[in-house]
Amino acid sequence: MTTSPEPTQLSATLAPNYTIPIVLIAIAIPLAAIQIWVGAIVGIFGIFLAIQTAIIKLEFTPTTLNVYRGSKVIRTFPYSEWSNWEIFWQPVPILFYFKEVNSIHFLPIIFDAQMLRTCLESHCPDRHQS
Template sequence: MKSTVLSSETITLDPNYRIPFVIIIGGIALSLLQIILGAVVILFGIFLLIQANIIKLKFTSIALEVYRGEKNIRTFPYIEWENWEIFWQPVPILLYFKEVNSIHFIPIIFDAITLRECLEKYCKKA
């Protein structure tokens, strides 16, 4: 998957459905052993699948912006970032980043390669 370049300063990450599908398949298998727990896992996978379609991450020259549809719901200025990490290589599943006053965890339901490239470009690791 390639990400869409909106301008020379904004990169929008494409959705990646790998994690939601793996969770849904795992939930189906789990439901053969424990129906209620399997159903909960399947619902979580469906939730992530929906979020992958609704939530958009945009990297601008000054901040990571989070959109729900066309509405900007959160902005994370790079100047406030202290550190970031993508967990569990070679299958990245979780983005961690620390700002001055808060810590964030985001499931990687986006193009992981472009995500890493943007993080390395805009947010140098401490």
């Protein structure tokens, strides 16, 4: 009889989530009516995040978090080097933070937030910051 592998033995690639870029672009329109430069900056940032959402992918493997630009791996983060992680602002998750031994990383939530949490809890549950 064979058993199915543990969740930590599977790889998962997170689906993109365009909520933050769309909200920023939507906020930029009335801001531009009030203050053109503020609206332009917020709108440009929203467009930048929309482009990043389309091209950046996160893949959770059994031992690492891989960051892809298109089909090319641009960074690899071994879980063994993580100190802790947190997803900020639970009503509407907007920021993912994780700390490695020698560096800190912040990423906007441009991925499926629920799947991100599920993968984090599966791959490094003992490193969740309370």
